[in-house]
Amino acid sequence: MKRDIYENISPLDARYYKSNKNLMEDLAKYLSENSVIKYQALVEIAMISVMERYGIAPSGAKEEMVSALKKITPEEVYNEEARTRHNIRALVNVFQKYVDNDNVAPFIHLSATSEDITGTAQSLRIKDVTYRVIVPKTLEFMEQIIKIIEKEAGTVQIGRTHGQHAVPITVGYLFSGYLDRLGGRLIRIIEAADNLRGKMSGAVGAYNASSLLFDDPRKFEEDVLEELGLKPGAFSSQIIEPEYMLDYIHAIISAFGVLAQISDDIRHLQRTEIGEMGENFEKNQVGSSTMPHKRNPWNFEHVKSMWKEFMPRVITRYMDQISEHQRDLTNSASNRFIVEIITAFTISVDRLVKQFEKLKIDYENLKANLGKTKWMFLAEPLYILLAKAGEKRAHEIVKQATLKAEKEGKDLFSIVREEEAFKTIVKSKEWKSLESDPSSYIGKAHDRALAILYLWKSRADEIKESCKNYKEAGYEE
Amino acid sequence: MKRDIYENISPLDARYYKSNKNLMEDLAKYLSENSVIKYQALVEIAMISVMERYGIAPSGAKEEMVSALKKITPEEVYNEEARTRHNIRALVNVFQKYVDNDNVAPFIHLSATSEDITGTAQSLRIKDVTYRVIVPKTLEFMEQIIKIIEKEAGTVQIGRTHGQHAVPITVGYLFSGYLDRLGGRLIRIIEAADNLRGKMSGAVGAYNASSLLFDDPRKFEEDVLEELGLKPGAFSSQIIEPEYMLDYIHAIISAFGVLAQISDDIRHLQRTEIGEMGENFEKNQVGSSTMPHKRNPWNFEHVKSMWKEFMPRVITRYMDQISEHQRDLTNSASNRFIVEIITAFTISVDRLVKQFEKLKIDYENLKANLGKTKWMFLAEPLYILLAKAGEKRAHEIVKQATLKAEKEGKDLFSIVREEEAFKTIVKSKEWKSLESDPSSYIGKAHDRALAILYLWKSRADEIKESCKNYKEAGYEE
């Protein structure tokens, strides 16, 4: 059933599909309605496969299912659903249509409840999209950050707290924070994906029906799930315990928060008055329809905006923890929408990947900004040196000195030279060194940036390895 | 650009499009990406129209624009945007391609900032979809509720508080609450839609550019907006004050809450142990894949689930109140998604419309449930009658009586006859009347249900009238 994409209502399926076709199609393999049906079919096949192995379903049954799947279209399943008003029964009916009616058909779905299929398929496709799309894309972004750190580990930048100049760091140090936070979240995403569970425990989770078919229905559940690379939880009702998926969504949403942080920082650093970083503009690009001179950080604004749209949706998942008794269905429609969160996160990472490719760092402005407060940020080392020298009123003395400097429009060095209180300090090796190069007051920014870089280079390698292993295990097909 | 709907990621554009094609296509006229471009074009045309009227643009300019619009496809605009990286500039360029290049083209968009177009178009299409789809659909639902009230105003039902039997109401009274609450919200939706504003005040809202073109740029703004049936706010920056749209979303979300209330109530009344109401099942419908006997209230669960998915998105709109200085763009992407909320609300109303058509009320269960506590709910009138007769320990005496009744498994009437404390009461006209018909203890439930029904019949007529007027004014086309 084809439709003009511009007739779609969700911006994801129109505007953002159009602007990022390849990635959106990669994601659709796991997150579209098509993929829902495909993954549910894979679970049905895994059931038959184990029954065949157990000698319950006839030999060759799995193969018949696999062939049948190739003939099934979502349209057909949907049309059958319109008749039966039941999506999994519709899938089963369509499967039965394409397999040997007498020998294989009766075993399809036998003893399972719909949610055994639905819930397991959901875990499976989320796990797949994680290893196959989200992790590689995030690693790609992390590698860009790593390159920036490598290049800018020693590039001095004034630190800012409360929007005010504080003391200096380096650009590499700034980005090492992004790396550490994003990397930490990626690990959380992987852990949560690895911890997604399946189930094959029937209508209320107590293996009522499957106890009639299998001596050890818990074993049957484990075997089916193992075919798919999954495990059951200790407990299930009609549904898998919701906390596994909730932890996953928490990981995604909190990783999205790191993207928002990065975007916010860079768009502020692109402010006209600051100008330390910016998007390189493309030829033909229009900054503003009436102000052609503008260079708007709209891609970074876009990512922040996407975060604002998708972050609050975490609330739905906390609400979906509650399902009356062995389950009510008030989490069914909402559950279908979690794919939107994952999509939005992934295309936002990709947006940043593209922006970071052309991220421009303005060394002149970095330098100019550093000097903007007439080295007043050296009030901090001044105070430390004074206190270290035993002056207990150090904080107050330095404060008065900075107020004086501010009032008289002088730079800090002049005041320090003038004031009696600093006569020892002014001669110290440390102060002289700061005077000759105020930008050397970066503490361990350079070292720490590199330490964090090495840490994550090594962890990124491990993650890449686990992606490779996952793909080789090939649970999807 | 056509695509299989099953490749879409948003359930709205796949599953819910498939299951409600007609309504989704009605909504798409106002809420799709196509409609975004169309409404933006209408705003550009209104600008030219006023400039033509003012004698600034050449005579016939508006007509040329209208013709040009017929040739414009969203695909073309999008392809131009891919080149310019600016959506409104893209639209302007495409318009310019199709009009007389020398005389009309220079006036297109002249003095406007993109957001003048974007923001005004957004207000316009939301107002249109409100009057043309949301209000009629909600009225349709209200009329169904009205019919139920008419029929069931006197049908006695036990009232329930804390899930416990309290004292009786009537089914009509229950539904009169839904009517009053939903009606109240509908009025709020209309008021908020009527209060949506446009703008034509330029890049920072101060009419900088338009002051060069028009003697009274505020008047120009008012004139352009009047062509579209809109008004400006007292103030704007680059954007319209966000509170107008926020009030609208609040109205929609809080109306959605009423749908959730209705759904929750009915699905609980459909519980196996209660069974007072239920969906009538269709032939071929499968209740459960392993428990064919079940009658699941899944449509009501669906509406509750949609509410859980969409309600939290209100948070985004509260966040979008904040836009730095004259505007940052972090509300741009998020703003595109409000159409999803409106869509989800409308298809949820429609879902309830369809369910209410086949809503079954089970009079036998209503009656059986009423008697379930052995008329213990008459403890309330008993206490009132006793207190009215001057007994100051009335509450305590009745409490002891009910405990006794409970302990001895007797009904309340027996206890009342036995106990000394009630010897006067037992002979009173009021108690005799309750004894002969305990279900008469409904207070004013019947009367109030009808009063509320009359109130909303009359208001619904007024609302219908205003829809008619809106359509006749025909701001859309």
Added chain:
Amino acid sequence: MKRDIYENISPLDARYYKSNKNLMEDLAKYLSENSVIKYQALVEIAMISVMERYGIAPSGAKEEMVSALKKITPEEVYNEEARTRHNIRALVNVFQKYVDNDNVAPFIHLSATSEDITGTAQSLRIKDVTYRVIVPKTLEFMEQIIKIIEKEAGTVQIGRTHGQHAVPITVGYLFSGYLDRLGGRLIRIIEAADNLRGKMSGAVGAYNASSLLFDDPRKFEEDVLEELGLKPGAFSSQIIEPEYMLDYIHAIISAFGVLAQISDDIRHLQRTEIGEMGENFEKNQVGSSTMPHKRNPWNFEHVKSMWKEFMPRVITRYMDQISEHQRDLTNSASNRFIVEIITAFTISVDRLVKQFEKLKIDYENLKANLGKTKWMFLAEPLYILLAKAGEKRAHEIVKQATLKAEKEGKDLFSIVREEEAFKTIVKSKEWKSLESDPSSYIGKAHDRALAILYLWKSRADEIKESCKNYKEAGYEE
């Protein structure tokens, strides 16, 4: 029961009580646990008062109740609740202790359900705190904004969109936006407060019990509520329809959003690189414990932070729209917390009042920033003038000119003088005027600031009048 405030857990009752004692005590009159009991008592008294008027309760009953109230302490009510496990029964019992036992006691609370008292008292105290504290405090803030507009209506400031310099506005215009948005919200708050409802319709809202006592129980409800300055809704169940309070909370939260906007803007304008506005620092104030020179906008940050804490709590209120059947109690505890939102909003307004008293505007930096882009913002009027002169490639020509200016480090005027394309423009009256005073390119910023100021001066007067009327009507006492 006294306790050290530093033992409290909520920052509202410890830190923010300590730092704003007077306002917190004003608020406590309406929002503390003490006030809960007091307002519930007022509702009980209103019931007796009407019963006395009807000749049901004995003459003098109301007076006895008023006297009794003076003897009641919250401690006593709480201790009685610990015994009965029911807060309203506890209040009734304590009242009965202090009145004539035989004649007045039996009528106390007669026919009411707890929620008649609780819900009505909640509406009443919220309405009171609105008129008596919130509105006056917000008006105080609006008057400060008005003063700033009066003074700065013509003070030119560069407008900023996307954090980039756009075209100029005036400081007064900036603040006129705050005024219009905050004023709009205040009106919404008042409307919502005026629309808060009471109820006296009994256990399931159908007047079951009161029908036994009064010929027209709806009239009784109206009469009791009229004594308190309230009205009933068309419908109630055990509870008042939740949408009235929800609209109120929406109004408060959306007003809070405007505070967050103001705070965000000013803290950014206080950035080291911008420095257009700032808090004046107090003597003894420490900017930072290690960087004594810093001037942190922490009060504005505080208000933003409070908004972040309290805004999401709106979700609870949307959830509380749903209450099963005639009511479940899952909105009871949550409902007690809405006073925190109101408190946080009010002390945040007050925080801004205090900061605005010492708000410093830095005219030098305003001027310096304006020139920072070498008048590139005049690209906009340049483009308009060129297009007005019939140049259809105006946008492109100007864009190229600005790119050239940027590349060659020249200001816009030089480029305009050099380029052939501008030879007519450069001689125009309009361009000459801009060249002699680039800061005159403010459109209607000055005029609109004043227009908005007059609008709100007049509305503020009306609001003040309605506060005065409210206090004179004196429903509280």
Added chain:
Amino acid sequence: MKRDIYENISPLDARYYKSNKNLMEDLAKYLSENSVIKYQALVEIAMISVMERYGIAPSGAKEEMVSALKKITPEEVYNEEARTRHNIRALVNVFQKYVDNDNVAPFIHLSATSEDITGTAQSLRIKDVTYRVIVPKTLEFMEQIIKIIEKEAGTVQIGRTHGQHAVPITVGYLFSGYLDRLGGRLIRIIEAADNLRGKMSGAVGAYNASSLLFDDPRKFEEDVLEELGLKPGAFSSQIIEPEYMLDYIHAIISAFGVLAQISDDIRHLQRTEIGEMGENFEKNQVGSSTMPHKRNPWNFEHVKSMWKEFMPRVITRYMDQISEHQRDLTNSASNRFIVEIITAFTISVDRLVKQFEKLKIDYENLKANLGKTKWMFLAEPLYILLAKAGEKRAHEIVKQATLKAEKEGKDLFSIVREEEAFKTIVKSKEWKSLESDPSSYIGKAHDRALAILYLWKSRADEIKESCKNYKEAGYEE
């Protein structure tokens, strides 16, 4: 500074303090404003302690600090803050007042930024309250659940999905789900608490100041934090990476969701028509002020309501992930409120502990409900047995049979005996067994309940051990 608790605004500090004094005072040790100051002091002491060890601060300095702390009152610190407008500077000043002025005072706080103290203290007290209050209280609740499972592992209960009777489970199995979910969350809480970090890296996280004092400032940070049982993150800016605390809050909020699930289930099972469980009522307890016979599940409703109040506050924490550059202060006030979430969660666990002590299970109603659908739930095994016997139309045949049974008002056994299709089944061992005891159709409910019970008994022992170890390590004092 003492104040009547009823003057407090937060229900936590008034109503819920009053109703749960002991637990609230336990929590106040870690979560009150008093505790804020105390824990900040402990961090200052740890700094001095390490400096003393390093030979920088004089010998005995730590001891002087410990003595000084005993003299410090929060009132004094607050009064100093009112003067300096800086909370940590105030604490430092007060400390300096009580120590040897010349030798110890200059080293207090030397090289630290306020947030080194504030952030580290916050992590520390949250970790402490976790191990000392939250974990023991949650374990207490889990032990109650364990006892119920032990007793009710084999007590048959009808399973319910969609509020409809499905197939049976056991009461013990129901509670084993609560145990597994709550236990899983408790482990998450502990892991997150163990992963809370401290910092001692100065104003922008780059050890600028401390590099002047210590050869290896990273080592100094590690040493100070080790004294407190904490570790630093790989990176910090002025603040600790927010994700550590966010994960903790996620763990708490998602555990709160499990409490809400339990509460919802039990209050529904207490419905008049279901009556399978309930709170045992206390003597003197009033069910309703006008309906003395009611048994309202208000404690379970209370917990659900608390969840509704506190769950949405998670949004604030996701927003607080973003802090501009090296930090803005817009997370400062909001951060103070996280103690409220922890408090609400803990008193809700305690509320459930108290309710579970008197939880009543009604075996008669369990049995009666089981038979309510005339054994229609055996349609499931009937279908399985039929399909297992090779009947491919099994699902349809059984569906028709149940429809017939329903229509004719017969029980399932009669229909099965009558219908030709079941003639083999009716003689099977399995069906005969179900016919003789329909309540035996519980699958593995009994076994799984016990398996989950053993799993968590063992894990609970491990958790108890780790609490014991934590207390013995004694980082707090």
